Amino acid sequence: MEEAQPRQPIMALSEQEARRISAGEVVERPVNVVKELVENALDAGATQVTVELEDGGRQLIRVTDNGHGIPASELPLAVLPHHTSKIRSLDDVFGLSSLGFRGEALASIAAVSRLRIASHHADDELGTALSLDPAGLSSTEPVNLQGGTEVEVRELFHNTPARLKFLRSRQSESAQVGRMLVSYAIAWPEVRWELLSAGRSLLSTDGSGDRRQVLSDLIEPGFRHELHELDYEFPPSAVHGLISDPTYHRNNRSRQWFFINRRPVTNRLLYKAVDDAMREFLSSGKYPAGAFFLELPPEEIDVNVHPMKLEVSFSQPQAVYTLLSTAVRRGMNRAAGERQGSLRSGLSSVVRQLDAGMPGRPVDSIERRRPNLSLADAARQYAEVSVDASVTPARLEPEDDFAFVPPPIDVIPERRVQLAQDDADAGFADAPQLSLVGQVGNSYLVLNSGERLYVVDQHAAHERILFEKIYEAVDPARASAITRQSLLFPMVVSLDDTESEDMQPLLEALRRVGFNAEAGAGGSLVISEVPQFLRNRINPALMADALEEFSSRGISDLLEDRIKELAASISCRAAIKARMRLTESEQLALLRLLLESWSSLSCPHGRPTIIEIGSSELEKMFLR
Amino acid sequence: MRVVISQELLSAVLSTVSKAVTRSINPVLNHVRVVVSSDHVEMTATDGEFTIRRTLAVSGADPGSFLAPADLLSKLVGKLPKKDVTLSTEGNQLNVQVGRSSYDLTIMPDENFPSLPEYDGSLLTSIPASLLKNALQQTTFSAVKDSSTGAVHYTNGVFFVFHGASLDIVATDGHRLALKRNKGLAGNELEQNLLLPARVADELEKMLPDDDDAAVAIFNPGNQVAFAFGSQLVVCSLLDVKFPDYERVIPKDIATRVFLDKSELNDALQRVQLVCRTRDQNPVAHIESSEDKIDIRSDAGEVGKGVEELAAQIEGGAIRIALNPEYIIQVLKNVPGDQVVLNWINEVNPVLVSSPRDPDYLYIVMPIRMD
Numbered sequence: 001m002e003e004a005q006p007r008q009p010i011m012a013l014s015e016q017e018a019r020r021i022s023a024g025e026v027v028e029r030p031v032n033v034v035k036e037l038v039e040n041a042l043d044a045g046a047t048q049v050t051v052e053l054e055d056g057g058r059q060l061i062r063v064t065d066n067g068h069g070i071p072a073s074e075l076p077l078a079v080l081p082h083h084t085s086k087i088r089s090l091d092d093v094f095g096l097s098s099l100g101f102r103g104e105a106l107a108s109i110a111a112v113s114r115l116r117i118a119s120h121h122a123d124d125e126l127g128t129a130l131s132l133d134p135a136g137l138s139s140t141e142p143v144n145l146q147g148g149t150e151v152e153v154r155e156l157f158h159n160t161p162a163r164l165k166f167l168r169s170r171q172s173e174s175a176q177v178g179r180m181l182v183s184y185a186i187a188w189p190e191v192r193w194e195l196l197s198a199g200r201s202l203l204s205t206d207g208s209g210d211r212r213q214v215l216s217d218l219i220e221p222g223f224r225h226e227l228h229e230l231d232y233e234f235p236p237s238a239v240h241g242l243i244s245d246p247t248y249h250r251n252n253r254s255r256q257w258f259f260i261n262r263r264p265v266t267n268r269l270l271y272k273a274v275d276d277a278m279r280e281f282l283s284s285g286k287y288p289a290g291a292f293f294l295e296l297p298p299e300e301i302d303v304n305v306h307p308m309k310l311e312v313s314f315s316q317p318q319a320v321y322t323l324l325s326t327a328v329r330r331g332m333n334r335a336a337g338e339r340q341g342s343l344r345s346g347l348s349s350v351v352r353q354l355d356a357g358m359p360g361r362p363v364d365s366i367e368r369r370r371p372n373l374s375l376a377d378a379a380r381q382y383a384e385v386s387v388d389a390s391v392t393p394a395r396l397e398p399e400d401d402f403a404f405v406p407p408p409i410d411v412i413p414e415r416r417v418q419l420a421q422d423d424a425d426a427g428f429a430d431a432p433q434l435s436l437v438g439q440v441g442n443s444y445l446v447l448n449s450g451e452r453l454y455v456v457d458q459h460a461a462h463e464r465i466l467f468e469k470i471y472e473a474v475d476p477a478r479a480s481a482i483t484r485q486s487l488l489f490p491m492v493v494s495l496d497d498t499e500s501e502d503m504q505p506l507l508e509a510l511r512r513v514g515f516n517a518e519a520g521a522g523g524s525l526v527i528s529e530v531p532q533f534l535r536n537r538i539n540p541a542l543m544a545d546a547l548e549e550f551s552s553r554g555i556s557d558l559l560e561d562r563i564k565e566l567a568a569s570i571s572c573r574a575a576i577k578a579r580m581r582l583t584e585s586e587q588l589a590l591l592r593l594l595l596e597s598w599s600s601l602s603c604p605h606g607r608p609t610i611i612e613i614g615s616s617e618l619e620k621m622f623l624r
Numbered sequence: 625m626r627v628v629i630s631q632e633l634l635s636a637v638l639s640t641v642s643k644a645v646t647r648s649i650n651p652v653l654n655h656v657r658v659v660v661s662s663d664h665v666e667m668t669a670t671d672g673e674f675t676i677r678r679t680l681a682v683s684g685a686d687p688g689s690f691l692a693p694a695d696l697l698s699k700l701v702g703k704l705p706k707k708d709v710t711l712s713t714e715g716n717q718l719n720v721q722v723g724r725s726s727y728d729l730t731i732m733p734d735e736n737f738p739s740l741p742e743y744d745g746s747l748l749t750s751i752p753a754s755l756l757k758n759a760l761q762q763t764t765f766s767a768v769k770d771s772s773t774g775a776v777h778y779t780n781g782v783f784f785v786f787h788g789a790s791l792d793i794v795a796t797d798g799h800r801l802a803l804k805r806n807k808g809l810a811g812n813e814l815e816q817n818l819l820l821p822a823r824v825a826d827e828l829e830k831m832l833p834d835d836d837d838a839a840v841a842i843f844n845p846g847n848q849v850a851f852a853f854g855s856q857l858v859v860c861s862l863l864d865v866k867f868p869d870y871e872r873v874i875p876k877d878i879a880t881r882v883f884l885d886k887s888e889l890n891d892a893l894q895r896v897q898l899v900c901r902t903r904d905q906n907p908v909a910h911i912e913s914s915e916d917k918i919d920i921r922s923d924a925g926e927v928g929k930g931v932e933e934l935a936a937q938i939e940g941g942a943i944r945i946a947l948n949p950e951y952i953i954q955v956l957k958n959v960p961g962d963q964v965v966l967n968w969i970n971e972v973n974p975v976l977v978s979s980p981r982d983p984d985y986l987y988i989v990m991p992i993r994m995d
Contacts, residue, residue, distance in 0.1 A: 483906045485799050485948065486990035488974065489868040516993070529993050532906040532948070535799055536768050539777045581646075586770065 027108050029167055030057025030156060031176040036105035037151050038184060041065035042191070044149060047207060050194040051181060056173030058156055058164075066148040069121035072128040075140070078117065079106045079132055110134070112163065113156045119149040134159045170198075178202050182218050183257050183264035186291045189214045211291070215242055219255050219289045223248075227290075228335035232327035236297050237319075239327035243274075243290035245335065246281040255289035260296055265312045270294075273321045277328035280467075294324060318558065436587065443578040445587055453613040458590060459578040461609040465593050466571035469533055473513040473567070474560050482514035484529035491527040491540040492520060495547060506547075509562040513570070537574040546573040625688025626712040627660050629680065631704050631722065637678045638698040640856070641669040643827050644676040645694045655691035656698075657737045658711075662687060669694055670738055674824050676831075677740070677857040689734040692718055700727060740859055743843035743850045748816060751791065751809055753838040753853050759793040759804040760829035762958040762985055766802040767795035767822035781863040782825040783870075786814035794870050795822065800951045801870060802958075805984040818849050819863040828858050873988060875969055875976045880940030882913060882966040883980075889964060890956045892932035893949045896922040899930045900949060908992050909949040911966075913942050922949070943968040945975060946992040952977065955987045 027033055034051055041049045044067025054060035070078055109115055110132045120127030120143075127145030132138045157164040167173060174197040185193045185205045192207030205214055216223045225248035230241040244255075258270045270292065278288055300320070302313045314320045437446040440455075447454040473479035503519045510517045514531030525547070530538050550569040576582070576590065594610075641656055650672075657668040662685055668677040690713055700720060701709065710721045717728045760782065768779040778796070785792040791806045820828075828851060832840065843850040850859040893909065900907035900922045910921040918936045923929040945968060956964065961981030968975055977987040 480995050482994075483908055483946075484993040486972070486974075486993055487798055488796060488801055488873050488988065488990050489798065532908075532992060536770075536779075536797055539779070539798075541777075 027112055027156075028163070029176070030061055030173050031180050033057065033061050033109055033113075033153050033156065034063065034177050035180060036109065037061070037063035037153075038181070040105065040151075041067055041149065042184075042188065044068050044070075046148065046191065048192040048194075049184075050196070051177065053174050053177060053195075053197045056167070056170035056197070057153075057177065058167060058170070058173070059154065061153040061156065062150065064148065064150045069124075069127075069147055069149050070117070070119040071121040072119075072124050072126075072140075075117065075119060075128055075130045076138065079110050079115070079130070079138075109153055112160055113158070114154040116152040116154070117149065118143045118145055118151075120145040120147050122147065174202065180264070183259070185214055186211065186218065186257050187259050187262050187264065187293070212242060215289075215291055219244070219248075226335070228331050230290075230292070230327050230331040232323070232330055234323055234326075236295075237300075237323055238295040239292065239324055240295070241290060241292045241327075243292075243328060243331060244288045246278075246288065246332070249282055249286040249288055251285065251287070253287050256287060257291045259291070259293045260301060260312055261298070262293065267312050267314075269314070269317050269321055270324055273324035274328055277325040277332070280329070281332050292324065292328075294320070296320065322558075322560070436591070439582055439587060441579070442581045445582075445590065451615055453618075455611050455613070456590075456594065457578070457609050458576050458580075458582065461594055462590060463571045463575035464609050466534070466537075466574055467567050470513050470531070470567035470571055471564055474563050476512075479512050479514075483532040484514050484516060485532045485535045486529050487527065491530075491538075491543060493525045493527065493540050493543045493547060495523050495525055495544075495551070505559070505562060506551075509559065509566050512559070512563050513566055534570075534574055538570075542573045543570075546570045549573075625660050625686050625690070626710070627665055627682055627685035628708050628710050629665065629682060631701065631706050631709050633680060634709055635698075635701045635704075637667055637680055638694075638701055640831060641667050641676045641678055642694050642698045644669040644671055644674050646671040651732070652691065652736050652738075654694060655732060655737070656694040657689070657691055657734065659689040659734070660685050660687050660711075668737070668740075672738060673861045674821070674827075675738070675740060675857075675859040676827070677859070679855040679857075681855075686712075688713055690718065691732040691734055691737060693729060693731070696729060700729075740857075741845040741848050741850075743845040743848075743859070746843045746845040746850075748842045748844045749786065749809070749814060750839050750841045751806075752836065753832045753840040754834055754836050755806055756840050756851075757829055757832035757834060759791075759806055760825055760832070762804045763793050763795040763802040764822060764825045764829060765795075765954050765958070766797055766800055766987075767825070768797045769822045769826060776863055776865055778819065778863075778865050778867045780822055781819040781865070781867065782822055783867045784816075784818040784820060786816040786818075788813060788815075794867070795825075796868075796870070799948070800955075800987065800989040801873065802955065803870060803874075803986045803988075805986075807984065816844065817867070818844065819865065819867055820849060821860060821863055824858065824860045831856060831858065873974065874986060875967060875974055875988065877969060878940075878967040878976070879970065880913070880938060880943050880968045882918060882943060882968065883937040883939075884918070884934060884964055884966065886956055886959060886962055886964045888934055890953060892920055892934055893953050893956075896920050896930055896932055897949045897953065899924050899928045907948055907950055908946050908994075909952075910944075910946050912944045913938055918943075920949075940968075945971050946994065947975065947989055948992060951989045955989075959985065959987075 027036075030053065034057070038049060038051070041063060044065060046065035046067035048066045050062075050064045052060065052062040052064075106115070106117070111134055113134070115132045116129060118127055118129035127143045128140055129143040130138060130140050157167070174195075177197075178195055181193055181195050181203055185191075185203065189205070189211040190207055190209040191205075193203060193205045194201065195203040205217075212227055215227060226245040227242040228245060230239055230243055232239045253271060256271075256274065258265050258267065274290070274292065275284075275287070278286075282288065296314075300315050302315070437448050437453075439458075440446055443458060445456040445458055447456070473482060503523075503525070506525075507517055507519070510527075514529075514534075515527055516529035517525050517527045520526040525543075527543065546566075546569040549572070550566050576586075582590065638656065645654060645656070653671055655669075657666075659666040659668075660682075663683060664679055664681050665685070666677060666679045668675060670676075697718075697720070704720075704722050704725065707722050710719075712719045712721075713731065716730055716732075718731045720727045720729065764782050767782055768777070779798050781795070783792075783794040785794070789807065789809050791809060792803060793806070794801065794803045796802070832853060838853060840851050840853040843852070847862050847864065848859055849862055850857060896909050897907055900909060908922065910919075910923075912919050912921075913936065916936060916938065918934050920932040920934065921929070922931075943966070955977050959977070959979045959982070961979055963980050965978045965980065966975055967978060971991060972993070974988045974990050977989065979985055
């Protein structure tokens with residue numbers, strides 16, 4: 001049996017010892033040291049920051065910047081605990097816009113390493129180097145340095161073997177530093193960043209300030225997918241950034257970077273905001289790449305949760321969630337709209353041809369907003385049309401059953417202007433000439449442009465269109481414009497499992513999307529008015545299904561989220577089903593709706609609605 | 625088997641029965657069944673639920689029966705010269721021959737074709753064909769023919785209500801309802817309801833003769849209904865869903881009657897409808913009356929707006945209502961006479977469209993609501 005240890009008297013820790021222990025909370029591994037030093041460099045206005053590591057930072061961490069430097073007279077103060085140039089009192093902590101502020105960084109690092117700081121401030125003739133060892137002994141010497149600061153941290157944790165033991169391999173430690181510097185490179189594209197590990201360059205940016213370029217390079221070498229701009233302001237808050245097109249995605253979040261007031265952060269709420277917004281565009285488990293910059297009033301955030309300053313918390317988490325998810329959704333919808341441009345104009349040509357070829361059907365051009373034209377505009381348009389009209393017959397070839405009769409060249413001027421404008425708006429000249437091939441498997445519509453095949457998922461496409469229309473109700477101004485068609489026979493929908501629940505939130509969400517409903521007997525719902533555009537697509541069985549799905553989805557208390565969930569449930573049920581034969585006129589009607597709907601490339605559950613098969617893909621399939 | 629039929633008759637018969645053919649994975653259903661006896665030929669096509677049979681008289685035929693590819697045979701015969709066509713079979717080939725044109729089509733033996741129910745003992749009644757044709761014309765357009773929402777619903781049917789000496793025919797899409805009452809049918813003492821699929825009602829209406837002397841016999845074998853008229857027979861499965869109590873929604877306590885010229889109203893609505901077509905396809909016409917006229921307004925936001933003023937004879941107070949103009953335009957096609965009446969209660973209750981010429985024709989439209 002082991003001998004009991006003799007009792008030790010209680011004693012105050014030496015100041016030195018206390019500092020070593022508290023330093024451990026700030027400095028756990030090389031990446032923390034680099035972070036503190038890099039933030040100091042940025043606060044000093046550096047446009048070039050070089051980080052060098054030896055043995056993953058164990059032997060040496062050297063951070064060199066070209067910032068404004070520290071005056072020789074202040075240099076000894078910089079390494080004292082709670083000495084900082086960044087805040088003067090506690091109040092300043094809450095108005096913070098510089099990166100580091102606790103005044104502990106250098107002191108903490110000094111406590112667990114051999115630290116040397118060389119700096120040259122413009123007011124001084126010569127640079128000064130200050131060397132410190134963990135015992136607190138310091139010495140200064142003049143050095144030859146032209147502006148900026150160079151901090152060397154040697155033999156990290158040489159006096160705290162427990163910490164040293166917890167360090168991982170050289171590669172692992174330098175990879176952590178690399179990942180962190182990537183965040184800074186994205187946030188500060190105007191700074192030239194360089195990371196050298198054992199003399200090898202792990203990261204190098206040109207400091208050109210082109211964030212899109214930096215981000216593309218960092219997502220992966222040769223990244224060619226589009227990056228869409230996020231730009232959403234809700235003063236005093238705002239979201240900026242870039243997000244990859246849904247054609248690019250990864251199975252994890254490793255290519256997502258989040259920043260608050262330009263400070264790299266991690267936060268589950270922010271992840272969820274992006275995931276939820278992307279649910280309309282990507283299936284679950286797929287993550288876009290992107291850089292998300294939130295600007296929030298400092299009083300809304302608490303970055304002091306952890307000394308590493310990566311974790312943040314918010315005083316109004318729901319507001320931050322809504323801000324970011326709205327920004328992403330808007331950005332993606334705008335991008336989808338742009339992408340749709342050429343496809344839409346191609347489709348509109350199909351519809352025109354079908355309209356023209358349908359016996360007994362008026363030629364009914366696609367309704368489009370037509371701005372008032374001045375006389376000069378009209379003249380210009382007219383001039384453009386002549387060119388367009390002259391090529392019309394050649395472009396609009398008769399298509400099998402849908403013989404298109406080209407309009408005679410000397411049609412009345414108004415008509416020509418109208419034609420040309422339709423075409424000009426839609427970028428018609430570049431658009432592929434599409435023909436409707438038909439329906440495949442009673443589920444897909446196939447279109448041929450000569451160059452490419454387009455396959456439209458009839459259910460997903462229709463669902464998407466309905467979803468967009470219903471979801472417009474999130475905006476109260478647009479919700480009030482929804483016209484409701486009254487029912488002759490009110491629909492009674494029985495809701496088994498919500499009997500005990502408060503029906504008010506459901507009724508309110510239904511009202512917003514254009515249903516007039518009230519609670520009936522025995523937990524049933526009595527619907528007396530439906531949104532006019534759903535007038536022939538809704539029946540009680542379908543509503544019961546939709547509401548059952550809706551109540552099983554219900555997670556959020558937020559009305560906006562509830563409306564979105566309701567829109568998804570209803571649109572899925574009301575949409576044309578897969579495996580349903582569509583007549584030619586029904587196919588045409590669906591194409592017409594597609595044209596009118598902007599972001600119809602993904603359905604609310606994240607599947608694509610239209611796929612393109614180019615001739616190169618076909619060549620691949622045929623092994624050419 | 626060998627038979628001679630004129631191209632025009634054969635073509636008409638084939639195109640009629642082909643309406644019951646839908647593309648199916650069951651090959652039998654893509655075929656038309658041809659049964660030839662010495663003095664007549666019977667052609668039948670079905671999609672399994674809806675069957676059309678036509679019989680035509682011939683003379684001196686060699687009997688036989690087979691299944692011919694419906695689409696191909698119908699198209700081929702349609703393009704043949706207008707002369708006598710000789711059909712003859714040998715083995716699994718059908719020879720179609722006119723003058724110097726001769727085609728051999730592969731046929732199937734007369735097996736596994738769905739048989740028609742025994743309807744002989746199930747005669748419900750016999751009514752004038754023109755009466756049924758007219759009633760279907762006035763009502764079927766209000767039903768939903770497209771059933772792409774999946775489940776069958778009462779809106780997908782046309783409802784026949786035999787009650788004593790009357791037959792009500794009703795159809796609705798849930799937002800408007802058309803009702804034609806046919807009274808004083810001789811020899812009827814029936815209490816029977818049938819819900820006919822709207823698609824079948826539509827085809828039946830086109831097939832029925834407009835002849836005042838022709839009669840149509842209606843049979844009700846089991847859950848099916850059969851209409852026999854002339855040489856034609858239409859059989860289909862009934863919809864097994866409950867039709868709502870339509871009598872309950874017929875507006876009573878009318879506050880105001882607005883008498884309008886039918887064609888003026890139609891022209892005005894046609895124009896108004898053009899500027900109703902907003903992006904969301906939610907056409908709305910706002911109707912308001914004052915003294916001896918009504919205004920019809922449409923506002924499609926950025927697309928534009930318009931107003932029509934119509935002379936009206938008004939009995940009662942001022943009216944104000946929002947309606948889908950398409951619903952009114954559709955009924956005007958079926959209202960007999962020059963005049964039409966809008967019967968109004970208030971802006972949340974349905975409007976009753978009626979005709980002074982045909983008091984047994986009622987059309988009910990629910991209003992559009994907005995805040």
